[in-house]
Amino acid sequence: xxxxxxxxxxxxxxxxxxDISFAVQTGEVFAFLGPNGAGKTTTIKMLTTLTRPTxxxxxxxxxxxxxxxxxxxxxxxxxxxxPSLDNELTAYENMQFHAxxxxxxKAEYKERIPMLLDLVELTxxxxxxxxxxxxxxxxxxxxxxxxxxxxxxxxxxxxxxxLDPQTRNHLWNYIRDLNKKEGVTVFFTTHHMxxxxxxxxxxxxxxxxxxIEQGTPQDIRTKTGKDNLEDAFIELTGKNIxxxxxxxxxxQMRISNKLMG
Amino acid sequence: MRTIYILWLRQLKRYxxxxxxxxxxxxxxxLFLFALGFGLSPIFQKAGGIDYIQFLAPxxxxxxxxxxxxxxxxxxxxxxxxxxxxxxxxxxxxRFEIMLGKTLGGATxxxxxxxxxxxxxxxxxxxxxxxxxxxxxxxFLVLISILFSALGTVIAARLDDMQGFPLIxxxxxxxLFFLSGALFPIDNLPKALDIITKLNPLSYGVExxxxxxxxxxxxxxAQSLLVLSGVIVVILxxxxxxxxxxxx
Numbered sequence: 063x064x065x066x067x068x069x070x071x072x073x074x075x076x077x078x079x080x081d082i083s084f085a086v087q088t089g090e091v092f093a094f095l096g097p098n099g100a101g102k103t104t105t106i107k108m109l110t111t112l113t114r115p116t117x118x119x120x121x122x123x124x125x126x127x128x129x130x131x132x133x134x135x136x137x138x139x140x141x142x143x144x145p146s147l148d149n150e151l152t153a154y155e156n157m158q159f160h161a162x163x164x165x166x167x168k169a170e171y172k173e174r175i176p177m178l179l180d181l182v183e184l185t186x187x188x189x190x191x192x193x194x195x196x197x198x199x200x201x202x203x204x205x206x207x208x209x210x211x212x213x214x215x216x217x218x219x220x221x222x223x224x225l226d227p228q229t230r231n232h233l234w235n236y237i238r239d240l241n242k243k244e245g246v247t248v249f250f251t252t253h254h255m256x257x258x259x260x261x262x263x264x265x266x267x268x269x270x271x272x273x274i275e276q277g278t279p280q281d282i283r284t285k286t287g288k289d290n291l292e293d294a295f296i297e298l299t300g301k302n303i304x305x306x307x308x309x310x311x312x313x314q315m316r317i318s319n320k321l322m323g
Numbered sequence: 324m325r326t327i328y329i330l331w332l333r334q335l336k337r338y339x340x341x342x343x344x345x346x347x348x349x350x351x352x353x354l355f356l357f358a359l360g361f362g363l364s365p366i367f368q369k370a371g372g373i374d375y376i377q378f379l380a381p382x383x384x385x386x387x388x389x390x391x392x393x394x395x396x397x398x399x400x401x402x403x404x405x406x407x408x409x410x411x412x413x414x415x416x417x418r419f420e421i422m423l424g425k426t427l428g429g430a431t432x433x434x435x436x437x438x439x440x441x442x443x444x445x446x447x448x449x450x451x452x453x454x455x456x457x458x459x460x461x462x463f464l465v466l467i468s469i470l471f472s473a474l475g476t477v478i479a480a481r482l483d484d485m486q487g488f489p490l491i492x493x494x495x496x497x498x499l500f501f502l503s504g505a506l507f508p509i510d511n512l513p514k515a516l517d518i519i520t521k522l523n524p525l526s527y528g529v530e531x532x533x534x535x536x537x538x539x540x541x542x543x544x545a546q547s548l549l550v551l552s553g554v555i556v557v558i559l560x561x562x563x564x565x566x567x568x569x570x571x
Contacts (some may be wrong), residue, residue, distance in 0.1 A: 146406030
């Protein structure tokens, strides 16, 4: 379903992703792991046509991502790390906006939006403004939205960030269900290793822009000789805490957004 | 087409739902109208000019449109920072459609705001010189809206966060306004100021509006129309290029 061949991404003199290659099979739940700043988000951005690789090729559902971005875009749905809903619109309006951007006919979205809202248990909130939603509700709505145009692959970039264990548990149940029922390939990142252990069929670990290990959770435990994935992960990526540049601009924006409502 | 429509509709919904912002944005034009209008009126008349309110009203309307249009364009930076733009950029639609939808949405909001201020000018004693020219005034209003909404969009495509925002206000929006002839007649100006006002696209908007509303202008309306349309085309082309380059 996804094939990454010798992909490199450079930002001026910094190499964020360094000659990585791996493949994700159809119907798989694939976990893409790595410490902060390892190249996870950059890889997802390349897979989802938001940025172009400096070198190498990516195929998604048979489409060359850089040469055929429009066809690629129809084949995947994505839940970004930061919420990407319009707070000033209702849940239904956010869904409708997405449906129209993806060229769904009115009959089609009139059928699919209620169905998906039902799936993520937001039917009774459909006419509420998203700004009044909790973090978990926003996530659920984003998942529903990501599935609206019947994608073959669903990307989830740290979907459980900042959610309580109940909501996380709920969320993964939906995703597991979807994967089983509709055969959607799932590609996700997270820092919660127990989630990976529960849900992922296969894992790739990236660090300093390179894939350092891949296989099933069991493979990785066996290779490192650890009995849980968290220890195995630390064994592979080291104990040092990674430097990450703070985004002053973003914080500033969050503050002004709060002030101006 | 549906893409442009839904982007436009989103902008409009956001505008209508923020009542406080609509009212807030009317504060500045009202202040200009009453403080400057009544304050400078006696001097203006002594200098042999017409009623200053008649002169000032089109300028204040243009000012409102300028500020509103650029702000709605710059709202894209908001979308960029908070992720909503990503949702639009990963969708199978062309960047040009996104840009056009945003521009037209911003322009519609600015036009509505301009019409509101037009109605307020009546309270200050302004009366249009010739009612049959009102459609022409509306056309100028729309053109100014599109021009500056597109400009805001282009600026937003370049900027990544709101840090640059005061820069836009102080080095783009304010100079455009103050050096446009919105507040003073643009004939017999010192040479430098004369050149600057003639290079400022807003001058043509102000003059066009003034012709249609107050019945007199220094720049012929046909020329204003031509310049505004030309600049819009150029900005849309630049915007198209800028938007195709956005990587997040």
